[in-house]
Structure formats: structure tokens, C-alpha cells
Amino acid sequence: MSTITDVARVAGVSVATVSRALRGLDRVSPATRRRVLEVAEELHYVASPTATSLASGRTRVVAVVAPFLTRWFFATLVSAIEKELRVHGHHVILFDLEDDTYDQRLPLTQNMLWKRVDGVISLNVPMTPDEVELVDRLGLPLVSIGSAVPGRPCVRIDDRATMRTAVEHLIGLGHRRIGYVGDVPANAAHTQTPQDRLTAFRDTMQQAGLPLVEEWILGSDWTARAAAADSRTLLASADRPTAIVAASDEMAIGVREAARRLDIDVPGRLSVIGIDDHVLSEVLGLSTVRQDVAAQGRAAADLLLRALVGDEDGVAEDDIVIPTVLVPRESTGPAPVS
């Protein structure tokens, strides 16, 4: 493979001129530029990114940090981010910080970032003070999705408003006995979104003057499998709610399966709604409040790119809030007359 020196030699110019011509800088005569471009093409020249990085101090790579890549939400984000960045000449190095235990994750280290990336996008991973300090010390712009880092821009949905939409949908259908799945222990690795959604559930119920039965608020690890197990006892009891709102579609799927196994008709005797519009929710007929995950990924990528290209100083500090929308389907219906 040829280097910039090869191109310079056959084009009969200096490497400095080749460098300028190829990067479209001004102060190169049109004729020279044309000649250089031709030769570069002819030699299949592609600049060594590693040499470019060393000389320029910029890698055009961004770190994308995810807590679990295997879940739909995160995979969808990564896909959208990667495509958006690639269009703008940047690449993504992926870090899947998932640990063996649910409550922990691997820490972000200097090794992962230093001189390797120009910035980082963190996907719903609440950064520790140490990690924030590290990113600061390395001078890297940071954009987060989901859980905000104070003082840094964040792309997210309005978790409270979204949950309120779900609950009000059920209330509008006449439900008064409503349960909740998706409470999370306070020491869990990811708490912000769960807490916001649960808070909104409580608030909405209270404002509607509906009973808040603590036994109907169930903990779960946000997987479908766990949600099915976690909701089983409640659904099997005689005195059960007529509707359940799950803090995510995956959990809603689990709840609906638990109901099916107990032969409880959905939505005849039990309504179930989630949040997300998971890729399988439509085919499963699950009512939900949709969030546009890919749009969040693109927005975060754009925010970071703006900081990297640097026509402005640093990253804008504003949050970007992507709207959500109710998508009623077949898993919710009128409250049964008791």
C-alpha cells in the first residue's frame, strides 16, 4: 500500500502539498490539486489513520459505552450512533461494560480512552465521580443518553411524562386498580430511569385519586423473564389489579405471558401496557408508549460531532428531549365490570 510519500513523488510535489490537497485545504492551485487527486486515486492511496492521529492529535474515533449491549434498546442506539458518525467520518469503538453480576459493571479506565478516542457517548450508564473526573482530565467531550451527567448535554425522553401517558391511558379505560412492575433496588447500577418512572406512576395515581397499593408495586430486573416470575404471585391472587403498567415493554411481555399461563384473558380481565415500542411489541399486539430510540442515538452523535468539529466551544449544555407517543394496541382494554 502506498504512503503520502509515494503520492508526492509521482505527482512531483512535496508531501505537505499532498496533505493539503487531499484534505481540501485552500492555498493549493486547482491544477495541483487535480493532479494530486488523480495520483492518489491511481495509487489507491488512503491516509494512515494512525499516522494522521499522531500528527493531528485527533483520532476521529468515539467511545460508545453501554451497560448491556444485548438488549434491544442499547443495540438500537449503537446502530444509530455508528451510522450517524460514519457518515461524518468518525468511527466507534465499543465498550460493553456488562459484568457478570447484575448490580455491577466494569469501570471506565484511562486505558480505554486515552489517545484512543476524541469523545465519549454513554448509553444510560450513570457515571461515577471518578469516571467523570477521568473524562475531564483527558479533555474528552461527553454526551450521555438516558441518565444525565451534571453539566453535560444529555439526550433523553421525559420519563415522567411518558409514564404518565401510560397510566392515564389505563385510567381513561376505566381502570382504578392498577399495579406496577419495574421497581429497582436503590443500590442497582441503573436507577435514574426506574425511579423517575415509578415516581410518575405514584404521582399520576395520586392525582387521579386512585389507591396506591404497595403490594401491587413489584420489583424486577427489567427483563421479560424476571417480570413473568415476579408478577406471577400477584396475578394468581384473587384480589389483583385490573391493569398493570410495566416500566418497559420487555417486562410487559413477561407480565402478559404470566397472565396467559394463569389463563387470565388479556385485555378482557387484565390490561397490560409497557414503555418503549420494542421491536417485537407490534407483532405481539402490546400497547405501549413509543420512544424513538434511533433518533436519540442520532441526536447524541450530532451533539458530540458538533463539539468535535469544534465550530463552537465545547458541547452545548442543553438536554435534548425526544417526544414519546401512546400506541394503544390489543393488550389494553376497558376495565372489567366487577
Place this chain on the structure above:
Amino acid sequence: MSTITDVARVAGVSVATVSRALRGLDRVSPATRRRVLEVAEELHYVASPTATSLASGRTRVVAVVAPFLTRWFFATLVSAIEKELRVHGHHVILFDLEDDTYDQRLPLTQNMLWKRVDGVISLNVPMTPDEVELVDRLGLPLVSIGSAVPGRPCVRIDDRATMRTAVEHLIGLGHRRIGYVGDVPANAAHTQTPQDRLTAFRDTMQQAGLPLVEEWILGSDWTARAAAADSRTLLASADRPTAIVAASDEMAIGVREAARRLDIDVPGRLSVIGIDDHVLSEVLGLSTVRQDVAAQGRAAADLLLRALVGDEDGVAEDDIVIPTVLVPRESTGPAPVS
């Protein structure tokens, strides 16, 4: 942040010695090594990967190329690969080659690979001759998962045996009228796995002396949503099969939903089985033939690492075949007595 020169200065040795000491090369006195290690620690020194790459010619980065990252199978692979490589000091640059149209994908380019990665792992993307030639020209080792590239190592499952297992499960339950979902047009971007599975379906049916009804072999784009739509007409007809084998769990989920909407009891009047053991299959009670996707990712990563570390010459050429296993659940049952 400090450089190797800083470390050399405060340790009172040359940069060459620092380089050797830090990389654990021999020919450094224990005392010197200890001193260098201390200073490096003290200064929070981390070598610039970009400078290391330029000097050594190795990036310790591998390209992972996926056709759609948002599907469970691919996300699971990427996650497993990333973790395995990271343990061995390598990082992943991700390329999501998904295009807007289903039948196409973006091509691999020199820009993505040249001096940027040391090797590539391709996830079920059939490489074009041009792409293979490119990878060769750049001297990059290549490991594929799923669809083999001639002469290169490949990690995969035995698609035919796996499909045979699924079909024989149905036959064992007394089914004789069996349909198939997952045929794919010959010009699709991904054909190997679909073709192998369909071939195995035909062969197994034939060997069992069962009727092969062409109208019961349905095309689909391998999503749950499409499979639900694609199987609807067949399921609604009076003369329908008593069992359907889908070439993937996602399609099986779609088929089962189509059945549910038509009020066809599963497995009472229709058995459905897929292939994968998708993350949601257990909670949905879907019978399937399980493949260990993470194991495939790890195996591919290890294969590539062996070529990169280079204690052997090049990558071993053998395929690695990961076994699959029948997981009967609630979506399959005895054939209804007609």
C-alpha cells in the same frame, strides 16, 4: 498527561528502556524495571495507542462487521466478541453495514480497514469477491461467523443438522403435515443459512416419507412482523398444516402471534418451533433448537487472536462447529387427531 519521555526523565533512564520495561521484555534488570513501573504508575502513564500503532504497525483493534446490529443474534455476537477481545488487550471498531433496503448492504472499504484494524470478524455477511480481495491485499486475517468465506476459518452451527432436529421433533410428535417459514429470494443479501435450513427441511421430510407441499413453504424476511403477515393466509385456510417450523425464533414468534389472532390454539391445533433460543423464547414458551451465540462470538475472537498474536502462521483453516440442542417447550405438542 505524561509521555514516555516524562517517565524516562524521572526514572533516570532512556525511553528505550522504559518501553522495554513496560512491555515486559527481557533484558531489563529487575531493579530498573521496578523503578520504571513505579514512576509510570506515579505519573499515571498510559502509552499512546496511536503512537504505539504507528511505530509497531499493529493497532490492536479488530473490525467487527455486521449486517444488522439491532437484531438479537448480532447484538449478542458483538457483545461476546467485544468482551473476549478486551480481555486480551484488543478493541472493537464496529461497522453496521445495514442499508435502507433489505436486499442490499454497504460495502466494506479500504477506508474502514487500512491501518485502522489488525483483522476482521464478519458476522454472517457473505463477502463479495471484491471485499475478500481487499482484505487480502491489506493483509488482514479474517474470521467469519455463519457464512464461510472459502479458505478462511469460520465459526458456525450445523444449519442442516439443526433444522433436522427441529423437524424430527415435530415428526416425533406425530405431525405429518408440516409447513415452513423462512424461504428467502435467491438474490437476497444473505442466503447461505436460509438455503441450508430449507434444504434440510426438504431432505428430512422426504426421508421420512412425508408430503412436501410447496404452498406450505413460505418466504419471509426473517423478522417476526413479516412472518406473522406471511403466514396469515396459510393459517386461515381450511387445509393447513398441523405444525410449522420457522427458520428462526423471531419468525416462530410471528407465526404464533398470527395463530393467536386467528384463534388457533397452540399447541392444541398447531405446533410451532423455531431455531435460536432467542432471549425471549423461554418466557414466551417457544419450543426451539438452541444455539449458543455467545460461544460462537468467543470462538471467533479466539481464532482471530491466535492469528494476531502470531505464535502460529496465519489463522487455522478449520471450521469450528458449535453444537445445538433441542429445547422443547409449550409451543409444540402431539399432532391433533384429524
Place this chain on the structure above:
DNA sequence: CTGAAAGCGCTTACAG
């Protein structure tokens, strides 16, 4: 508009 030269921060023979 163009070139010579320094510099980015490492690794790697080569001497000693």
C-alpha cells in the same frame, strides 16, 4: 501557492 523541517510518541535494530 509550495516546500523544508520539525514534531507527534512510540518501537526497534544496532552498538556497546
Place this chain on the structure above:
DNA sequence: CTGAAAGCGCTTACAG
């Protein structure tokens, strides 16, 4: 066992 020096392939002032 250790150091001086060349080299990896670019970019970037600085001159002209």
C-alpha cells in the same frame, strides 16, 4: 543490561 538514533506516516507552522 542500556542508550542513541532512525523510523513509522502523517500535520503544521514557518519561509519564501
